[in-house]
Amino acid sequence: MELLNQVTQFVISGLATGSIYALIGLSFAIIFNSTGIINFAQGEFVMLGGVLTIFSLNVLHLPLLAAIVVAVAVTTIIGLLFERLAIRPLKNATPLMLIIITIGASILIRGLVMLLWGKDTQALPAFSGTDPISIAGATLLPQHLWIFGVTVLVIIGCRLFFNHTISGKAMRACSFNRRAANLVGISVGRMVLFSFVISAAVGSLAGVIIAPLTMTAYDVGVMLGLKGFCAAIMGGMGSGLGTVLGGLILGTLESLGAGLISSGYKDAIAFFILLLILFIRPQGLFKKGETERV
Amino acid sequence: MKSDRIKFLVFALVVLLVPLPLSGGYLTNVLIFVGINSVLALGLNLLLGYAGQISLGQAAFFGLGAYGSGVLTTAYGVNPWLAMVAVALCVALFAFAIGFPVLRLKGHYLAMATLGVGVIVNIALNETVELTGGPSGLSGIPNLTIGSLTFDSDLKNYYLVWVFALGMILLSLNLVNSRFGRGLRAIHDSEVAARVMGVNARLMKVQVFTLSAFMSAIMGSLYCHVMTFISPNSFGFHFSVELLTMIVIGGLGSVYGSILGALLLTLLPEMLRTFQDYDIIVYGLLLITMTIYLPGGLVEGIPALLRRLVPARKVTEGSDA
Numbered sequence: 001m002e003l004l005n006q007v008t009q010f011v012i013s014g015l016a017t018g019s020i021y022a023l024i025g026l027s028f029a030i031i032f033n034s035t036g037i038i039n040f041a042q043g044e045f046v047m048l049g050g051v052l053t054i055f056s057l058n059v060l061h062l063p064l065l066a067a068i069v070v071a072v073a074v075t076t077i078i079g080l081l082f083e084r085l086a087i088r089p090l091k092n093a094t095p096l097m098l099i100i101i102t103i104g105a106s107i108l109i110r111g112l113v114m115l116l117w118g119k120d121t122q123a124l125p126a127f128s129g130t131d132p133i134s135i136a137g138a139t140l141l142p143q144h145l146w147i148f149g150v151t152v153l154v155i156i157g158c159r160l161f162f163n164h165t166i167s168g169k170a171m172r173a174c175s176f177n178r179r180a181a182n183l184v185g186i187s188v189g190r191m192v193l194f195s196f197v198i199s200a201a202v203g204s205l206a207g208v209i210i211a212p213l214t215m216t217a218y219d220v221g222v223m224l225g226l227k228g229f230c231a232a233i234m235g236g237m238g239s240g241l242g243t244v245l246g247g248l249i250l251g252t253l254e255s256l257g258a259g260l261i262s263s264g265y266k267d268a269i270a271f272f273i274l275l276l277i278l279f280i281r282p283q284g285l286f287k288k289g290e291t292e293r294v
Numbered sequence: 295m296k297s298d299r300i301k302f303l304v305f306a307l308v309v310l311l312v313p314l315p316l317s318g319g320y321l322t323n324v325l326i327f328v329g330i331n332s333v334l335a336l337g338l339n340l341l342l343g344y345a346g347q348i349s350l351g352q353a354a355f356f357g358l359g360a361y362g363s364g365v366l367t368t369a370y371g372v373n374p375w376l377a378m379v380a381v382a383l384c385v386a387l388f389a390f391a392i393g394f395p396v397l398r399l400k401g402h403y404l405a406m407a408t409l410g411v412g413v414i415v416n417i418a419l420n421e422t423v424e425l426t427g428g429p430s431g432l433s434g435i436p437n438l439t440i441g442s443l444t445f446d447s448d449l450k451n452y453y454l455v456w457v458f459a460l461g462m463i464l465l466s467l468n469l470v471n472s473r474f475g476r477g478l479r480a481i482h483d484s485e486v487a488a489r490v491m492g493v494n495a496r497l498m499k500v501q502v503f504t505l506s507a508f509m510s511a512i513m514g515s516l517y518c519h520v521m522t523f524i525s526p527n528s529f530g531f532h533f534s535v536e537l538l539t540m541i542v543i544g545g546l547g548s549v550y551g552s553i554l555g556a557l558l559l560t561l562l563p564e565m566l567r568t569f570q571d572y573d574i575i576v577y578g579l580l581l582i583t584m585t586i587y588l589p590g591g592l593v594e595g596i597p598a599l600l601r602r603l604v605p606a607r608k609v610t611e612g613s614d615a
Contacts, residue, residue, distance in 0.1 A: 108578025
């Protein structure tokens with residue numbers, strides 16, 4: 001019974017971090033599908049979400065909601081600038097150049113945050129207290145509920161946007177065939193910019209809602225980004241249910257592995273899964289037809 | 295071909311003469327690390343600049359080399375030279391084994407997979423505390439010796455490291471001008487076309503990956519004997535990115551470019567002491583601006599700039615050291 005309770009506990013916290021990976025995975029997929037770029041700076045958007053919220057809260061003394069809005073807005077602007085200053089000037093960019101540029105942007109953002117706010121690990125207060133809720137012998141924190149809620153909302157929002165708005169449909173058109181999209185009058189350049197903006201917003205939101213649970217610092221972006229990428233790969237780089245499931249599976253496996261086997265190897269578990277997927281099923285865990293590509 | 299040989303001889307001569315006026319001071323110490331970093335950058339450049347295959351896990355092979363030698367010589371008392379050879383072969387074998395599944399991937403996926411390998415190795419170095427000492431590092435590694443000669447001063451270590459480095463630079467120069475090197479460049483331009491022309495792309499990619507791992511491991515062994523202390527921090531993702539920055543600055547697909555990049559990026563933080571950890575800001579800016587404005591690196595940029603400044607005279611491209 002003791003073990004069962006423990007396992008339930010690990011699964012709950014795994015699903016919570018898994019939701020975060022799912023959101024980050026979605027933000028990867030949004031850029032990838034409209035540009036073919038894997039943005040290595042994606043994790044930094046996540047980090048910025050958390051760090052900027054703490055900054056707005058502690059230094060600017062904004063209320064929590066306003067702080068979150070400011071953090072997401074600033075990160076979105078950074079995403080926009082990044083596309084304008086580093087991605088757009090490239091003519092005939094090879095994947096290699098894009099990898100190097102996004103890595104450059106990633107360490108640049110990380111370095112600037114370290115310069116401005118130092119290396120200390122900071123915590124964001126939980127959104128609505130820390131009184132645990134007991135479920136089936138395990139405890140659920142209110143922050144877990146926030147994470148599940150926000151994740152579901154973002155996924156529904158993305159779905160509505162990509163399926164029911166003209167901009168969303170235009171972005172999907174770009175992902176299917178950029179040239180054809182251009183021919184029917186879609187401004188591909190603007191859609192690329194949009195994808196960076198939306199992706200930065202989703203990524204930073206993930207960073208905001210995870211910050212109360214795991215603390216945050218200038219260097220959390222690397223791991224979060226890579227795990228989000230792992231989720232996206234598991235879901236076949238789609239922006240649909242596949243990535244969400246990928247994130248949840250990854251989070252749960254990681255949490256179980258850390259709890260039952262060894263916590264030191266927690267991060268290694270995620271990368272082991274990543275390598276396994278890349279080697280065996282680079283097209284994703286689920287059949288291609290089931291994952292919808294943006 | 296003849297001018298290539300003269301270029302190398304001039305370069306080797308400069309390398310061998312440089313420490314004499316320095317009389318073993320601080321700069322000699324820095325130049326030891328220029329030598330080590332040059333070979334590491336060169337290994338990555340063979341893979342990335344010539345064959346077009348990115349690796350963000352190069353630091354892992356360097357780290358395995360260093361820890362392999364460190365652990366074998368301190369805990370098991372193995373002869374350092376024997377350990378160096380054995381470890382380098384094991385690391386090469388490891389790279390060869392993972393090379394087949396890893397290098398089947400392309401572009402972004404390849405970058406992520408190599409990064410994953412690098413991170414896993416780094417975590418393993420941190421977690422196997424009873425063997426490696428974990429995050430606090432491994433100390434008391436002996437200096438290398440030949441007979442009664444112990445490599446315990448900066449000057450001796452300089453020559454030790456650079457003799458190895460010159461050997462590997464010469465090997466690389468010969469390699470890139472061989473049938474093998476042409477094959478690598480063909481893979482870079484178009485893997486499909488290369489295969490159609492009879493280049494065994496899959497095997498060659500793994501071979502060059504293995505070679506770069508072997509070179510990195512040898513340098514790792516030398517590094518641990520020079521430093522006599524190592525910790526996992528030196529072999530993380532940050533260092534892999536630093537190596538990448540070196541060859542992007544120096545010049546992708548250029549042997550001397552790798553050395554130039556290693557020289558600049560090793561000297562720069564030493565000269566700008568105030569930067570400390572903030573050097574990653576500079577690296578980030580350099581990676582972005584170089585890729586956008588000077589994708590050929592400094593080895594292409596400097597001669598081009600000189601030609602523009604001195605249009606009438608024929609500019610001689612001197613040695614890059």
